[in-house]
Amino acid sequence: MAAGWRLAIHDRLPSTSDLCRARAAEGEAEGLAVLALRQTQGRGTGDRSWQSPPGNLYLSVLLRPAEPLRTAAEWSLLAAVALASTLAPLLPDTRALALKWPNDVLLDGAKLAGILTESTAAPAGTLDSLVIGFGVNLAVAPELPDRSTACLAVVAPAPEPVAFARSLLDRLDHWRARRAKEGFAPVRAAWLAYGPLPGTPIVLRVGATTREGRFAGLGADGTLLLATGPQVQAFAAGEVLAALAGGG
16 A cells, blocks of 8 residues: 555444545545444435445545546546456456446446545635545445345455455555546546446436436546437436446
8 A cells, every 4th residue: 555545444433434524624634544344324325325234345535636626526437447446356357347427336237336426625616625435345245225236255255345445545546646647538548448338328317307328438527428319418417327338
């Protein structure tokens, strides 16, 4: 693990992201990483709860990029790429691994991991803090009412959460360095390598409405491009409802 991270390991917490957000509000510098071996009030996107049995990964990190607020979406996709590149060497067949825009990792089409990105703004309109939370089903696949789930242990030996967290922090450093040097384009290309094939049918929920179309790639800023007939629309937010097949 790179020396810049300060990894705090807790036996039990309500929520790793809530603790990171509280520390950020108190002025904590970037580089804090909070790992819980168990959570009692874990959160996913859309106010969903995140079941947190022992043996899985519950990790949140605090960053302070000092960039425009709109780049928060880029960081969410960067986190997904870092997580996918941590998982891939552990799998017997990396083709089983896929990314679902904007914040899910799939294994054979079932949810293996989720990412929750939460930001606060500085008075100047830039990012003040960015908390990225990772939940990964390493050993156990909790049952969910609205989607199928998977765990790494079904296809490979499950790594110990602390060791996996350290590997993930290394990959985050790698992709942060590439983005700092080369911009978002390499992150976008890496995401697309794990994303759906062009033309894959998509059902996208935006607020209370749904849109149907076909995957047309990612915009230069990480927005989802949805083709509906001859038109292509860009979406900065939403939830893909359909399971997507990865490109590898």
